Amino acid sequence: MSAEGVKTAEEKAAEARRGPAGTATNRHGPMSIGVPTEKSSNFKPSAKRLLGLLRPERLALYGVLAFALASVILNAVGPKILGKATDLIFAGVIGKDLPSEGSVDQIAAALRARGEGARADLIEGMPHLVPGAGIDFGAVGEVLLLVLAIYVVASLLQWASSYILTGAVNRTIFNLRRDVEDKLNRLPLPYFDNQPRGELLSRVTNDIDNVAQSLQQTLSQLLTSLLTVVAMVVMMLYISPLLAIIALVTIPITMLVTAAIGKRSQKHFVQQWKSTGELNGIVEETFTGHQLVKVFGRQDEVRAAFREKNDDLFDAGFGAQFVSGIIMPTMMFIGNLNYVVIAVVGGLRVASGSMSLGDVQAFIQYSRQFTQPLTQVASMANLMQSGVASAERVFDVLDAPEQQAESAAPTVLDDPHGRVAFEDVSFSYSRETPLIEHLDLTVEPGQMVAIVGPTGAGKTTLVNLIMRFYELDSGRITLDGVDITDLSRHNLRGEIGMVLQDTWLFGGTIRDNIAYGRPTASEEEVVAAAQATYVDRFVHSLPDGYDTVLDAEAGNISAGEKQLITIARAFLSDPALLILDEATSSVDTRTELLVQQAMAALRRDRTSFVIAHRLSTIRDADLILVMEDGRIVEQGSHADLLASGGAFAALYAAQFRAAVAEPVD
Template structure:
């Protein structure tokens, strides 16, 4: 028996695809899921920058401001070195007797054998024998340096303000693009996405892209410009010392590339694991009642622990490996600083450089290594941002649903006649589910669909709604191919009530009015009274203005179902789809709802997917489906008289005792 059940389950799974329980469709798992490694770091970074294209005027303005700020900051040490030379020259001038020229003092020093000191004095400018430091000149130089740094700071402040606005507007547009994209994606895409994973992409990953742009874009721009400006100043002051300093560039690039290559894949795994953790948490929280009922708390905790452990290790490896860059770069910078200090000191002693130039060069060496170290320290943010961006771009690049007809048709006088003409459909190529199906449903008819799980019942109505595209044949509504209608135009004529209720956070009145925007309060109340929502609403504290939470936990399952039925009533569709719509309603309420359903179905074509045969006794036509085919059709009485699968199902539900063979036969029709 267990082997038979396993074989049947496996066959059903092959027919409908894995994980398709909630809508009869398969999860196309390969669509949009992140790769284990980064697709292309350079391409990803280039595409992120491409998002700033609408802000190019602001971006170029910030570039100009950044250039101005960097140039001023680069000039500052050179001017400050002038102040050092003035102080140094003043100290020498005080030691030279008045009336002795600088040249005479140099000759006297050489005569005494103090050639090194003589070389230093000969290289100095503005030495006035017998006088100390020229405080007036020193003051003007210092004020000039102060002005340079103040203007540079103001330019940098304005640049940061403009760039912050540009980045925030860019992320704003990115969120809008993702939101619009989600509305254009086909239903199979969402079938294949764990909700927590998709939510992580459109929330956490976009936030991470914003943080990365905000924290790195301005600094990277300033850092690159600073390197160019500082290298230019160093070459101007001393090509030899500049050569010593530039040795660190290839070393820096090699170290950063080697470490970054190792850390990038861990950042991708980090954000993939974040999405998986979110998926586990969201799934467990949504079904927390069942988790407790079946005592699966420990299993849920273990599942969470496994995913959380993967996230922990991925985050640790990514942060640790990328964090190694910063101390490594500081070590290289310190070695460079020591080399410059030694060589510079020797050149001052030989009189080939002034002390002020050496001081300025040492400052430039610090300014040179600082942006390199800064870029290295931001490597983890940049890599993390690119990894998140790739996940967001995967959503934006996902194949969209087929475009609407260029010249869509409108049905001016809808009646609700539905025809399936040689319809074929499969979720997976090579594994057909529905083949060459022909069916005509006349206006006003109620068609009930029964059959085993995976037979294609829900798929059939999903095809009418054009949630999926056909492999062959066509479906017409009032003689018009549904592909010639806009999806909005098609679905606006269809009302749908599902077994799984969906209510949003809002008042009961707003949830009913969702079925037809612009409906008056009286029309909402009329729909509520027709579906017996009015009976329980008055028992609530705020009546129709009672606010439902996200899960509508302040209503019972049956009350939630009644609200969704009222929503369908209000929509006044020409075609009605009921997917086990009364399964959560008690028996007494079901009888009342059946009366309301009869009024609703009047002059409307209705598809009713049902397992409880009490809801379909009055159906004009009952279809029994197996493996995507209609194996029986007729009225309730005709099918019972035929003694086939429907009769076995009826016997299993309403007979007192059923022999094992009948039960086995009924199992194939449930």
């Protein structure tokens, strides 16, 4: 096969693995910044669904409503009672200058006779006026104490309402995080192939946190504000229908302004959180591969990509905050105009005697308390828009198609022997690009099967199908005669030990990382697995031995040592089936020979699939499969394949010619 032909096959297979062109995957390098297109915002259904998450907290929300309603009622009564104190003070100030002889009606009649009709109307409109008497400080004090008690009780009720609501919201977000975590465990591997890790992490961390903040800040304030508006309207109508009509004119104006501005800000908030996810994806990829970035001198490109997405986030964030921020000053302006009109009309009515000064004072308080919650609701629009935009991104994860459902009554393999059979198996990552077609293969228990071929030939895909990471297009795979789709994924994967070329270790001790293969293993079993894989050799050279804590990137041990720990983890799981995907690629030649000896003991009565590029490491394989473009083009023992002079012999010869080739001047 020519070099061009091999390259074409690799490109085709790699393209098939990635799926349709242009689809971002989590396998791309540090410079890739592709992100799936965000769907358009749909505010009302998303907001309704978000509020629906609170349904299990109905009883708590009823309690919140009851406490909030009681608090609002008390706060609504307060200004009316406080107006009585103002009336007592005003009546005392006016009354002390009036003659003590005669009644209020007589004094008013005398004033009218002298042409002071306006003053007469004022006196007649004061119910607490006592001619010749001053301010009744005792009565004023009683009113003030009553108002104080009302406001204290109202504050306690509001605190109780907020306390209950905080618990309800946090339990809801706890359940949402749990649901997202459960959903991630039910999603098929292709979903993660098509999602940059930084973008997905942003959805399950930043966006959920933003939803929690939005619910916490808006629900309490929104409920209180709406109840306050209703209570204030009732009190204003009770005091003066005329002034109430003037105050209510602001409602349609407020609704129109809020709707107009909110409609324009929603798209900015969606873009803001989309840009946040994109930026997180760049940061995560760049810092994961920061060594490669520096080795290839791509710092300028990384900075340019970061700067571009950071600028996008700045523009979206500025647009969202600026547009939604217009609401607050606009509502304040409308409220101040309303306040001026009410003050002027109320003053005229006091002068005419049709209203008391205390009622005007109470009404002005009600008008401020009426416009204030409207302003607060308007100012919360940006927070609600942001929260719903984040909720939409979380709902996208929850609505993603799940992996194929397991059998209702799955078969259980208690003592598997490791016989694997592929029966007319066809599979492709993309329907338009076939990969594996009509594959038949039988592997007997205890056999070591080596899979070789050029990059992109489908070697890793073959073992991924055994693990049921992907579902077949047609055909079936059986383990000991049982279709793997009849087994639970937990049962199937529990019988398989897998060691990948890319090591994965978590932050924890070496002992914990080895025991990850079987958490119930004893200390002796962990040490035995470490000794079998020669981890024990280098562990004792570390300061804390098996208690050495590995950092997030396991940078305090070498790549080969990391690989040995992952092999020990597979050893400890005691699987019926071993899958080794270039498992010894990071160890030195001497350690590789030792590990292979240990694997030979482990493979007894176990089936092993070994993906290898170094053909010298698979001489002892019982069966070698040579794959090209998803097809098995040759199979047989090492000696038979070399003797046949086919594709394997060509690969073998090319590899060793490359190893001894001398540079030509």
